[in-house]
Amino acid sequence: MFKDKGNRWLTTGLFAETAAGNKEFIIMTLEEGRERFVELKDMTGYKFANAHLGGYAHWKALENSTFHCHIEDWKEELEVAIRCESLERIAAEAEGGHYQANKFLADRGWDVREAGRPSKKEVEKKVNREAKVVEASKRFLTPLR
Numbered sequence: 001m002f003k004d005k006g007n008r009w010l011t012t013g014l015f016a017e018t019a020a021g022n023k024e025f026i027i028m029t030l031e032e033g034r035e036r037f038v039e040l041k042d043m044t045g046y047k048f049a050n051a052h053l054g055g056y057a058h059w060k061a062l063e064n065s066t067f068h069c070h071i072e073d074w075k076e077e078l079e080v081a082i083r084c085e086s087l088e089r090i091a092a093e094a095e096g097g098h099y100q101a102n103k104f105l106a107d108r109g110w111d112v113r114e115a116g117r118p119s120k121k122e123v124e125k126k127v128n129r130e131a132k133v134v135e136a137s138k139r140f141l142t143p144l145r
Helices: 028-042 046-052 056-063 068-094 099-106 118-136
Strands: none
Touching: 028 068, 046 056, 046 068, 056 068, 056 118, 068 118
């Protein structure tokens, strides 16, 4: 069902916004795909592939196609969502007086630095990701007094 006449996995043709001419194989919009991917909370794409595509091999074909930039955006959003939920749980523990949770929040434990000098692209990506995490987390974190 998800293959063309040449027995190749359909990739961009599955999404309304990226399907070139043949509209018969469209299964969702990019927004619907993003929502479904984030909802499943699976960075590997395995659950998404089995629920909405032709399996994991189909997912790998998507990742290796020109569609990969959309998948990277989906993964980035999912990572931010997972980190935000984790910070919510840590903040709840901290409110209960849990020392390590308070220490983690006070030390900005989610701001992990790697060894070596990062590339400009890595710095830009990290700045954007951290801005999203901080923005999403503002409603859950209160300043320490």
